[in-house]
Amino acid sequence: xxxxSDPENYxxxxxxxxxxxxxxxxxxxxxxxxxxxxxxxxxxxxxGSATFFVLVGSSLLVSMFKNVIxxxxxxxxxxxxxxxxxTVADLTLxxxxxxIHKELGAFIALIVVNCMILGRQEAFSSKHxxxxxxxxxxxxxxxxxxALFALGAVREVLGNGSLFxxxxxxxxxxxxxVMILPPGGFLMLGLLLLFFNWIKExxxxxEADLDATYRxxxx
Amino acid sequence: xxxxxxxxxxETEDAxxxxxxxxxxxxxxAGLLSGLILVGAYELTLPRxxxxxxRELREAVxxxxxxxxxxxxxxxxxxxxxxxxADAEEVVxxxxxxxxxxxxxxxxxxxxxxxxxxxxxxxxxxxxxxIVGMEVLESRETPGLGDKIIKDAxxxxxxxxxxxxxxxxxxxxxxAPNEIDTITGATISSKAIANILNATNERWLPRLEGxxxxxxxxxx
Amino acid sequence: xDNLVYIFFSALLINNFTLSYFLGLCPFFGxxxxxxxxxxxxxxxxxxxxxxxxxAWFLNTYVLVHAPYLKTISFIVVIASTVQFVxxxxxxxxxxxxxxxxxxxxxxxxxxxxxxxxxxxxxxxYGFVEGLIYALxxxxxxxxxxxxxxxxxxxxxxxxxxxxxxxxxxxxxxxxILSLAFMGFAGLFSS
Numbered sequence: 001x002x003x004x005s006d007p008e009n010y011x012x013x014x015x016x017x018x019x020x021x022x023x024x025x026x027x028x029x030x031x032x033x034x035x036x037x038x039x040x041x042x043x044x045x046x047x048g049s050a051t052f053f054v055l056v057g058s059s060l061l062v063s064m065f066k067n068v069i070x071x072x073x074x075x076x077x078x079x080x081x082x083x084x085x086x087t088v089a090d091l092t093l094x095x096x097x098x099x100i101h102k103e104l105g106a107f108i109a110l111i112v113v114n115c116m117i118l119g120r121q122e123a124f125s126s127k128h129x130x131x132x133x134x135x136x137x138x139x140x141x142x143x144x145x146x147a148l149f150a151l152g153a154v155r156e157v158l159g160n161g162s163l164f165x166x167x168x169x170x171x172x173x174x175x176x177x178v179m180i181l182p183p184g185g186f187l188m189l190g191l192l193l194l195f196f197n198w199i200k201e202x203x204x205x206x207e208a209d210l211d212a213t214y215r216x217x218x219x
Numbered sequence: 220x221x222x223x224x225x226x227x228x229x230e231t232e233d234a235x236x237x238x239x240x241x242x243x244x245x246x247x248x249a250g251l252l253s254g255l256i257l258v259g260a261y262e263l264t265l266p267r268x269x270x271x272x273x274r275e276l277r278e279a280v281x282x283x284x285x286x287x288x289x290x291x292x293x294x295x296x297x298x299x300x301x302x303x304x305a306d307a308e309e310v311v312x313x314x315x316x317x318x319x320x321x322x323x324x325x326x327x328x329x330x331x332x333x334x335x336x337x338x339x340x341x342x343x344x345x346x347x348x349x350i351v352g353m354e355v356l357e358s359r360e361t362p363g364l365g366d367k368i369i370k371d372a373x374x375x376x377x378x379x380x381x382x383x384x385x386x387x388x389x390x391x392x393x394x395a396p397n398e399i400d401t402i403t404g405a406t407i408s409s410k411a412i413a414n415i416l417n418a419t420n421e422r423w424l425p426r427l428e429g430x431x432x433x434x435x436x437x438x439x
Numbered sequence: 440x441d442n443l444v445y446i447f448f449s450a451l452l453i454n455n456f457t458l459s460y461f462l463g464l465c466p467f468f469g470x471x472x473x474x475x476x477x478x479x480x481x482x483x484x485x486x487x488x489x490x491x492x493x494x495a496w497f498l499n500t501y502v503l504v505h506a507p508y509l510k511t512i513s514f515i516v517v518i519a520s521t522v523q524f525v526x527x528x529x530x531x532x533x534x535x536x537x538x539x540x541x542x543x544x545x546x547x548x549x550x551x552x553x554x555x556x557x558x559x560x561x562x563x564x565y566g567f568v569e570g571l572i573y574a575l576x577x578x579x580x581x582x583x584x585x586x587x588x589x590x591x592x593x594x595x596x597x598x599x600x601x602x603x604x605x606x607x608x609x610x611x612x613x614x615x616i617l618s619l620a621f622m623g624f625a626g627l628f629s630s
Contacts (some may be wrong), residue, residue: 031468033550036461041596068246070237077249079519083512084253088260091508095267098275102357104560109511113549115465160362177363183618190611198603253512261508331445335454336563359454361625385497407626 002162010135017139020149030116034148035185041164044152046100048145050089051107054135055144057085062125067143069126078121079112086112116144155179155188224361228347236283280312283342283352287314289323295426311423314342324427328419332411335359337368339415341378345427349396350387350416358408365408374402374409383420391425443572445628446565450576453627454574456552457584459620460559462577463552467588469609470543471597477589479536480543481582485575487547488556490521492574496555496567503561514557554580586619587617 016111031049039048061081062069069077090108093101099106120140125133156162159179161169178184266362280290292302303310312325323344329336336358341350353375360366368374381387382396389410391399401409450456457463463484473475494517503510526544530537537544547553556577560570591613600609 031464032461034461035454035464068245070242071373072237073246075493077245079515080249080512082248083515084256087257087511090511091260091264091268095271097265098268098271106555106562110462110551110555112511112515113554115549118549127304164526175363177361178619180362181622182461183615184555185461186611186615186618190608190615193608193611194604197606197608200469201603254509257508257512258506261506331628335449 013132013135013137017143022143030114033110036107037104038148038155040156041153043103044148048148051111052141053089053142054085054111055141056137058082059125059133060079062121063130063133066126082117083112108116155184223420225247279340279354280352284323284325286316288317290314328415328424330415331382333360333365333407346382350378350381360408367402367405368408386417387413388403446569447572447576449576450573451580452624454562455621456577458621461553463550463581471585471589471592474589477585481585484581485578487521487525487553488574488578491518491553491557494569495561499561518553519548
């Protein structure tokens with residue numbers, strides 16, 4: 001794949017993670033931590049940053065060592081690498097933002113079994129150059145952070161009437177409390193996915209219509 | 220999608236497999252490198268983490284035992300209240316005021332709430348047998364309802380001078396000094412607090428009566 | 440004894456591992472198109488959880504006191520080994536079961552519910568017996584959620600669903616309603 005070293009393609013690898021192959025909305029990966037930590041915008045951002053750090057770091061190392069790691073033990077090696085980054089992220093959060101760390105709790109450590117990270121190593125980083133792997137990881141991670149933040153912000157605004165802890169609607173707003181509780185997580189993500197599906201369908205229908213009209217004109 | 224999957228091929232020795240030594244060496248190296256990085260990260264962050272934990276504890280003790288200048292962690296060992304530095308199973312914190320007189324004890328407790336376990340800490344003055352403050356440390360109660368045990372100012376006032384004899388009783392209208400007002404719409408969470416306080420009192424109060432803290436014994 | 444009952448039912452119903460803590464979602468959405476498979480996977484998970492609970496307790500009590508930062512990495516290694524071991528045992532003892540579970544068996548390693556169990560259990564300071572009861576409740580809760588979801592999805596297959604909601608979107612909304620229903624168990628153990 002000679003074209004993968006093209007600077008233009010780095011951008012393509014990067015941008016695909018944000019929309020077209022967004023890990024949460026399109027690929028529906030990494031849901032476990034997602035729903036638990038998105039009950040507020042700041043928690044979502046903190047979790048997203050930790051995942052960003054782990055994903056980019058792991059992709060970097062896996063890609064650097066891809067020719068040295070034997071095939072038979074590759075999954076174990078990926079897991080060791082990922083777990084190391086996760087523990088470092090965990091310690092860093094505990095040291096610098098202990099209150100947020102307390103809210104996220106064990107879910108930071110659970111980043112290690114986030115299918116998205118392991119999947120990315122297996123599917124991409126182990127087969128591509130360092131630069132391409134990092135571009136891919138950064139794109140996916142940003143897509144992940146955007147998805148987390150969207151979910152967290154909506155849930156916090158609806159369920160608590162605030163954003164980042166700042167009250168938006170004043171004291172008389174009766175918040176839709178279920179949104180910051182577990183059912184709200186499921187429902188909100190379901191509705192967001194529904195929205196994305198709908199956009200996809202509309203776009204596909206438009207393309208099909210365009211195709212049909214083109215064929216009519218040509219015929 | 221058919222649920223019938225092919226039987227997995229028997230795991231035979233693959234002829235082109237790299238030697239087991241290579242596999243073991245790679246894994247060991249990876250583990251070693253990982254271990255080194257983790258030890259480094261741990262040592263680097265340890266001072267900050269310990270400082271954070273100490274500060275959190277200090278703030279909690281000061282809140283529930285107003286007037287405290289310094290406090291000492293105490294454990295109950297061999298029927299005696301002794302000073303301890305290590306992380307013992309069950310501890311209380313003896314608080315001393317600016318004249319180094321014993322103010323009281325900050326006692327941690329936990330128990331079942333409405334949704335999940337509630338963790339709290341409260342200040343107890345043994346000479347007057349009253350609770351002088353209570354702070355909820357961890358809870359998962361329903362936001363807007365049960366979590367009022369944290370946010371409701373009127374509820375927290377219950378614990379500024381709460382008598383512990385014969386036991387703490389949750390009521391709708393506070394009358395006696397050992398009663399607390401439950402929160403409307405959060406009765407169960409309020410009762411849970413009373414239950415936790417009573418259970419913890421049952422365990423600790425006899426120990427605190429029967430012995431004086433070590434440093435005071437020396438003064439005698 | 441009171442405490443053990445509370446731990447069990449809390450993990451099973453009141454704070455259901457899947458519907459309340461969002462653990463085990465990969466199989467929850469991936470493996471619940473058929474009731475039988477979902478049930479069998481749930482049982483396999485319970486078994487792995489029990490063994491993990493024991494190993495986690497041993498590790499935490501004797502090894503991790505000296506190196507707490509090794510928790511995540513050592514737990515995941517233990518889980519991977521346990522799953523490998525369980526795979527071998529099932530293959531030997533019951534080849535048809537092994538075939539029926541197929542790829543889902545090694546996937547238990549990345550099931551956040553197993554690692555989540557080990558982490559929650561040790562973070563809360565559960566002893567040996569409490570850890571086992573917790574594992575039973577958690578595994579049971581996961582199985583319960585899997586089985587309920589599978590049943591509902593099988594029913595849904597028979598109805599006509601707009602294509603825009605079909606797939607994960609619908610499953611998430613079903614899960615949301617299940618989670619809402621399970622909220623009714625709160626306060627089960629109150630005076």
